Amino acid sequence: MAHKKGNQTYILDKDVIVRHSECIVGQKESEGPLGKYFDQKADDDFGMDTWEKGEAKFVEATYKKLLSRCDIEENLIDCILAGDLLNQCTSSACGLKESGRPFLGLYGACSTMAESLVNGSLLVDGGGMNNVVCMTSSNFCSAEKQFRFPLELGCQRAPNSQWTVTGCGAVLLSSGGNGPRITSVTPGIIRDYEISDTNNMGAAMAPAAASTIIAHLSDLERDISYYDLVMTGDLGLTGRELCRDILKMHGINAPKEIYDDCGAIIFDPEQGTCAGGSGCGCCASVLCGYLLKLMEQKQINKLLFIATGALMSAVSTKQGEPIPGIAHAVAIENI
């Protein structure tokens, strides 16, 4: 059973192995700087007649790909933890309705990948489950429709706005097998610094990310240099620098060799993505397609993965409510 250390960190006592991971991304993501690491791409609609069905298809295809590539019998999957950005998490539910396995829907906005890993690893560690799939997805077109404007509307994007990543990432956590281990998890605390600009969500989430990193390091009495790489989820170019500033303010030096952000590296600004990528699928595809591959090749051995979420809705922002941020941390290590 996991045990608590400090204010909010849990150290896992049993082996929780990241046995396999898969991702599928959209066309634009495959043309970005990390394109060569993403081995499967698809159109945003995945050949379906609506964006929403397309996103569900991303989820279904990624789940099937995960099962076929890691050679596990379907009925050995004890639980699937999944979530997305669409109202009532329909992409995950529709995409996994044929799976025939227990499903728990999650919502943590763009922090859902880490939220599912936190829950999944605790379930494997102490909940009697042996194989848990953690996955999330997002889709540029369906997210634009729900949160912003129609796709064909001829408007300009604000310089600090972010581009929702089309992509789905899935991880299989097991109590046995080979792969890096999840060693500790830090569920985050909601932080609200009164940012209400939906075109600057990196700024809304940066304090939450910094707060979780500080909590994780102080709970475990670690220095940031313990990790080879600390990756936040989707703060983007603006949020990444704000997070760095807040960390520095609290005595943590996070140079670019150690700390970076998935949203800041998934796109090239030349792609017209303004401050970078966002969405559940952003850090999910970077984790599954890129970071875990680096771990597999032993280029990095200790990774702190912090997915960040902006806890707003289309209604709350129209009513002028500020956007609270959240971030959950997962430590993944080659042992």
Add this chain to the structure above:
Amino acid sequence: MGSDNLTKLNGPKYEKMKQDRSMKSNLLVDCAIAFVSGGFICIIAQVFKDIITSGKLVDLLGTADEKSASALTVLFMVFLGALLTSLNVYDNIGKVCGAGSIVPITGFANSIVSSAMEFRSEGHILGVGAQMFICAGPVIVYGTAASVIAGLFYFLFTMG
């Protein structure tokens, strides 16, 4: 409330940090592009109007008087905006031109057609019918309200 580990951060301080780190748009360049591109759209409309009033294309369009030429020009520009939207072109124009392509009536057509296209998947009644004015609606509502106020002033100042 629980303790906050961001002891050195507070609202006003963070607001300032946000301002410092946020990327700014270049207002002067954006205005210049909007001015030129918006003017270019108006030139297209003016050329169309001149052609139909000049009578050079009598066989094709007939010759229009001043009043119906204005109405026909508006129709033509709305059609042009709608056509370019449906061909997935207008959003790319908008990315570069900004307000230059939003403010003219082509932009108004774009806002309606783009919404209709977006919500087509939700059906013709509750999708297209109910949602096609989500962007253009405010323009219609406040345009009408403003014209009532303007009309009132016009009435008051021309009474005597």
